[in-house]
Amino acid sequence: MLKKFCAIALALFAVIAAGAEKPRLTVGNAANGAPVNIVQHEALKMAFSGEYEVAMKHLKPSEALSALQHHEVDMLILDTRFLPEKRAGWRIYPYAAEALCFYIHPGNPLGSLTKAEAVKILTAAQPHWREYNGSAADIQRIMLKSGSAGATLVNRVLGNLDLAAGIFRVSNLPQLFAFLNPAALGAGPFQPERSAEIIAVPVHDIAPTTATVSAGTYPLTVQYALICRETPAPAVEKLLNSVLAPAALKKLYDLNMIPVWKGQQL
DSSP states (O other): OHHHHHHHHHHHHHHHTTTOOSOEEEEEEEOOSTHHHHHHHHHHHHHHTTSOEEEEEEOOHHHHHHHHHTTSOSEEEEEGGGOOSOOTTEEEEEEEEEEEEEEEOTTOOOOOBOHHHHHHHHHSSSOBGGGTTSOSSBOEEEEEOTTSHHHHHHHHHHOSOOOOTTOEEESSHHHHHHTOOTTEEEEEEOOSSOOTTOEEOOBTTBOOOHHHHHHTOSTTEEEEEEEEESSOOHHHHHHHHHHTSHHHHHHGGGGTOEEOOOSOOO
């Protein structure tokens, strides 16, 4: 809801402000994930201050840096998997991280999964636990409803999968956790605080924790960065200061995100 409101409001403001002689700030959205909401919200506040004309532009991740280089946008939010090896000429601010986790009941003897095994479990018509923990039961898979942020996270992390029709869908994470039993496996966003009765499965023997998600060492992590040119305009500096302020970073937790800005650029 916040994302939709911000996008509509920015579009309306850009129309109203058209022709006004104010500094223009164009933010490139090449992430389409939860962290965009905060950036949009802070950009919207700048727009309504009347000092700047602000707009958002949706970009393909593979084309985002080219758009920034050619001054089509002034700043980007980008999945760090699309960052180039050579980074001269850019300012890159580590911003946020999110992760896909697989949750099990304490009575489930599963020790760890690989990424390939996770994909197989989510796409097989009916996977069986005997392949993973030696028990005889079918795997009862649980996920958030299609269209939710938690559901789209699966595709951001694992790619566009043809998910099995037999996956049980729930409305929220508390429901997902409530339905877990020794035969069940739930897929959802990383939760730094959760019930002690729920286990987050290690992937490639690395457990999802705030530290491993923040560092990107947990294999099913996606990290985001804010990027601008080496010499940013004052409007860019103002938006960066606003987005990276402690109050704005705290809002990421409400979106199942972990803020990773520590005051040091990449």
